[in-house]
Amino acid sequence: MPTDPTVSTPTSAAHAAPTADFTVLLDRLSARLPADALRTDSEALAAHARDAAPFSEAGIPAVVTLPHNAEQVAHILRTAYELGVPVVPQGARTGLAGAANAIDGCIVLSTARMDQILEIDPANRLVRCEPGVITKHLNDAVAAHGLTYPPDPASWERCTIGGNIATGAGGICCVKYGVTADYVLGLDLVLPDGRRMRTGRDTAKGVAGYDLTRLIVGSEGTLAVVVGATLALRPARPAALALLAQFPSLTAAGDAVAAITAAGHTPSALELIDRATSQAVAxxxxxxxxxxxxxxxxxxxxxxxxxxxxxxxxxxxxxxxxDHVHAASTPEESRQVIEARRLVSPALGAFAATLGGKPTAFIEDVAVPRSELPKFIGTIEEIAHRNRLRIFTLGHAGDGNLHPTVVFDESDPEEFRRAENAYDEIMAAGLALGGTSTGEHGIGTLKRDWLTRELDPASLELQRGLKRLFDPRNLLNPGKVVEA
Amino acid sequence: MPTDPTVSTPTSAAHAAPTADFTVLLDRLSARLPADALRTDSEALAAHARDAAPFSEAGIPAVVTLPHNAEQVAHILRTAYELGVPVVPQGARTGLAGAANAIDGCIVLSTARMDQILEIDPANRLVRCEPGVITKHLNDAVAAHGLTYPPDPASWERCTIGGNIATGAGGICCVKYGVTADYVLGLDLVLPDGRRMRTGRDTAKGVAGYDLTRLIVGSEGTLAVVVGATLALRPARPAALALLAQFPSLTAAGDAVAAITAAGHTPSALELIDRATSQAVAxxxxxxxxxxxxxxxxxxxxxxxxxxxxxxxxxxxxxxxxDHVHAASTPEESRQVIEARRLVSPALGAFAATLGGKPTAFIEDVAVPRSELPKFIGTIEEIAHRNRLRIFTLGHAGDGNLHPTVVFDESDPEEFRRAENAYDEIMAAGLALGGTSTGEHGIGTLKRDWLTRELDPASLELQRGLKRLFDPRNLLNPGKVVEA
Incomplete structure (x- = not known):
């Protein structure tokens, strides 16, 4: 049982929630939740405080709820609504923008236990599932029917479908198969006041009314909580072959991407690794x-x-x-080629371990028009040089979506300042090239200021209006995406 | 010059617009519009009164505007906003739901003259264009670069990109290549008060903020006027081959569709023609x-x-x-096969000509889960029989999207009543099978009541809230999609 007698004070005015008596909150929640769906121990509170985004602001929740079904989700939201307590929905907390970060005194609502696949329908190529299903588990289950759910974010073995929907997750094969948004046909939702709502349809096509389904996808849990999803599937992908090509200049690599595009190819992966990253992997x-x-x-x-x-x-x-090309002729050789991409993360980890102090990686996510890639990467190299930092750039060249990663010693305040500066310069350079501040990781808390720079004033006003329309009391994941 | 001294009275309270002095309206509009962009002659007013949906309510506009650019569109909307006059945007008026129908006393805003293709960008596989570009013209232009814009609504030789975006248009090849919504990357808009707004991006991926682009697609000109679009393109489609297969029963045809799907095929067209239509084409x-x-x-x-x-x-x-299959082995033979689909419209016209009185075709648009197609078509045949009507059913079997078409004598009030009854029964049957009231034609005025039956109360409330958020004075295409 909790010892903290009151809900903590919010960290900032932007996240201000009316304080509620903690005992009342707990009594009300527990009235319709089983004991295992409600945690207030400090271990649970700490574990659910933040997602995988470093340096993003995060608070300590008052309580962590782990509902088993939609009725329990509705009860949690209704209770929060009546008591004026903010709610932060969470999936697997693998997000990289702080969108799932707790705010002080909030109710964390984790959908991790709602992990049932409800129906696989091969005739209509769709699947119905709860939000807590892990993306890989969904894919394993539909593979048994000769089908696949293509979106493949890097965390696909741990992240959940609900989190993928909330963030509008991408991945490597998006360049051919599209992103999460392209596969969401319909959603079961609970609104901030606890009412249930269904959007979308079970049919392949449909234009009945405004597209609320697409409005929810990528809304980072700020408009409604996803308690069920109907997802489109595709026939299983054919066996793939891969090649690896190395270039003496960025321009040459960019020319290759342009030539592949111009010739009408649509590869199922088209990944680029810059000089620093290639070296680290080698x-x-x-x-x-x-x-x-x-x-x-x-x-x-x-x-x-x-x-x-x-x-x-x-x-x-x-x-x-x-000047060096290795094309696989067997699936096993292809695995070796793809391994170069998978090794990036451990290679950067190994590099970080050679740094002194407290080494950290700061993963960026900017998309530019595909044709601007060479220029963008050149600019990033120049930014790294000027800020005396190691920046490793890799990403989805076919989509123009890059993840420049600053690896630095976070215990050195001066180096920290240079890392932040480089981050800002990279974002600004991406926008100046006609890009967007986030290709697939989302806004969360990390990029709220950049969103206001990217959107024009009328758009920003409407985005805020949308938030108010769905969540007039500003209780559902407040402070993420846009301020109400 | 007009002789009518005042704007007409609206037809119903739902569409009520404050009457404005006609001379003031015309003076204000003409202050920043060239003479050829403003028409008040009765011929123009009649020509712009309605789209291609029969039996949909339509009024007579006070004035037809044909702006040449976004600045003129903004001037028209600002003027209408200040004077409280409703505005009805129009493309080529090929729509089939009455979404482009004028209301009495409105300003019609036709984007037909904004027909420039602004930029074709092969490296990034995108095109920027104005809304009045005819879909076929866009496709011809991008074909010169080895690219294609896939959505192919039946009216593609006459309809406009702006209209396609407003209705979320589909077509035959959607079964493989997706619908209009899947190709809209970004939009230039004018809001109901005349402000300009840009949504979306030039990049292949992006998740910055709520997806306003998708909210506008399919909103039938009720939220904003599209003055420019950035559309994704694909490599030109390879040469296609087609086959025609005839079946002794609907169940057998349904089994074939299911087997084709289950085997992992994704045909670029999968069209079904029922008994009555097959006979008419033969x-x-x-x-x-x-x-x-x-x-x-x-x-x-x-x-x-x-x-x-x-x-x-x-x-x-x-x-x-x-029991009869003809598979083409050359493009010329394929054209003959596809000709059977193209002949449906003239064949139904020829059938209609054999009817007495005033023959009319009432084209439905319902989508059901693909697996429910045989049952749905059987129900339609039963409805035709019971209502003593000829209903010709054809459609996009691969998408579960059918267009049952009632051909009847509109001058016979009793037959008219039976046709209306059959229409309602078909819609109800489609919804009962888990379908949607519109797969690709839209809500317009024809299906507003059906939309309220399809959506749950919370969803309907949010749809109305969205309309109010974008158009608080309810002046932009009022009465379409949802009542504000």
């Missing part, structure tokens, strides 16, 4: 990567004839100036 | 169609190896019970 022992390269492309094809399409793209890479 | 002289068939499927494949995929689907049709 240093980490990936046998196929030659050190000293300015840029590496990883290209995957899962067409009906991947060998022939891969060969065509290999020639385009060579014509663009690639 | 009677109209299409040589490949045998009379007396319960259902005809037209299947098109544009994969890398269409002959092989078509052959596999041919076998599946035969296994499902097809």
């Amino acid at each position: 240093d980490h022992g990936h046998g196929l990567l030659r050190p000293g390269s300015a840029a590496t492309l990883i290209v995957e094809s899962d067409t009906a004839d991947p060998a022939s399409d891969l060969h065509a793209m290999e020639l385009l890479c060579k014509e663009a100036g690639a | 009677d109209h002289g299409h040589g490949l169609l045998r009379p007396g068939s319960a259902a005809t499927l037209i299947v098109e494949s544009d994969t890398a190896d269409p002959a092989s995929d078509l052959h596999a689907m041919e076998l599946l049709c035969k296994e499902a019970g097809a």
Whole structure:
């Protein structure tokens, strides 16, 4: 049982919630929740305080709820509404923008226990599930029916469908198969006042009324809580083959991406790794990567004839100036190629371990028009140089979506300041090239200020109006995306 | 010059607009519009009174405006806002739900003259254009760059991109390539008070803020006027091959659709024609169609190896019970197959001409889960029989989206009543099967009541709130989609 007699004071006016008597809150919640759905121990409160975004503001929740079904979610939201307590929905907390971060004194509402796949319908190529289903588990289940749910965020083995919907998650194969939003047909929701609502449809097509489904996707739990989803599926993807091409210059790699696009190819992965990252992966022992390269492309094809399409793209890479190309001819060789992409994270970890102090990685997420990639990466290298930082840039070249990652010693205040400065400069450079401040990670708390720079005043006003329309008391994940 | 001294009285309280002095309105509009952008002659007023939806309510506009650019659109909306005059945006008026129908005393705002393609960007596979560009013209222009804009509504040779966006238009190849909404990256808009706003982005991916772009797509000109669009393109489609398969029963045709889906095929067209329509097309002289068939499927494949995929689907049709299959082996033979689909409209026209009185066609648009198609078509046949009507059903079987078409003598009040009754019964049957009241034609004025039956109360309340948020004075296409 809790010892804290009151709900904590909010950290800032922006997140201000009327304080409520903690005992009343707990009594009201527990009236319709089983004991295992309600936690107030300090371990649970700390564990649910934040997602995976470093340096994002986060508070300590008053209580963590883990409802088992939609009725319990409705009860939690109704209670919060009546008592004026803010609610922060959470999935697996793998997000990278702070959108799932607790605010002081809030109710955390984790949908992790609502993890049932309710129906797989191969005839209509759709699946109905609860929000807490892990993305990989969903894919495993539909694979048994010869189907696939394509969106593949990096955290797909841990993240949940509800979190994917809340953030509008992307991934590597989006370049061919689209993002989470493209697969959400309908949603079961609980509104901030506890009412249930259904959006969308079970049909492949439909234009009945304004598209509330798409409004909820990517809204980061600020408009409603997803308690069920109807998702479109696709036939299982054919076996893929991959190649790895290294270039003496960024321009050459950019030319290869442009040539692949211009020739009408749609690879199932088109990933770019910059000089620093290529070097780190080579240093980490990936046998196929030659050190000293300015840029590496990883290209995957899962067409009906991947060998022939891969060969065509290999020639385009060579014509663009690639000085080292390795094209897989078997699935096993393809796995080795793709391994270079998977090794980025451990390679950066190994690099970080060589730094003194408290090494940290600051992962950016900016998308620019595909044609601006070489210029953008060049600018990032210049920003790294000027700020005396190591910035590793990799990302989804086919989508123009990059993740420049600043690895630095967070215990050094001066280096911290330079890292923050570089982060701001990268964002500004991306916007100046016609880009967006977030390709797939979201706004959360990290990028609220950038959102106000990206949107025009009328759009920002309407975004705030939307928040007020759905959540007039500003209790559902307040302070994320836009201020009400 | 106009002789009518005042703006007409609105037809109903729902559409009530404050009357304004007509001379003042005209003076204000003409202050910043060239003479050719302002018409008040009775010919223009009549021509712009309605779209292609029969039996939908429509009024007579006070004035028709044909602005040349966004500044003129903003001037028209600002003027209307200040004087309290309703505005009805129009594209090519090929819509089938009455969404572009004038209301008495309104300003019609036609975007037909804003027909410039502003930029084709092959490197980023996108095009920027004005709303009045005809869909076919856009496709012809991008084809020169080896690209295509897939959405292909039946009216694609006449309809405009702005109208496609306003209605969320579909088409035949949506089953593989998606609908209009899937191609809209960003929009330039004018809000009801005349302010400009930009939504979306130029990048392939992006999740910055709530998705206002998707909210506008399909909103039928009730939230804002589209003055520019950034659309995604795809590589040109490979050459396609088509087959035609006829079945002794609806169930057999449904089984074929299910088998094609289950085998993982994604045809670029999967069209179904019922018994009555097959007969009408055969009677109209299409040589490949045998009379007396319960259902005809037209299947098109544009994969890398269409002959092989078509052959596999041919076998599946035969296994499902097809008693007549004709698979094309050349593009010319494919055109003959597809011609059976194109002949539906003239064949129904020829049938209508055999009716006495004033023959009319009432085109429905209902989508059901794909697996419910045979049951739905059987129900439609039963409804036709019971109401003593000829109903021709055809549609996009791969999407579960059907267009049952009642052909009847509108001059016979009793037959009219039976046609209306059949229409209502078809809609109710579609919803009962888990369907939606509109797959691709929209709500307009025709289906407002059905929308309120399809949506739950909370959703309807939010839809109305959205309308009020964007258009607090209820002046932009009032009475369409939802009542404010």
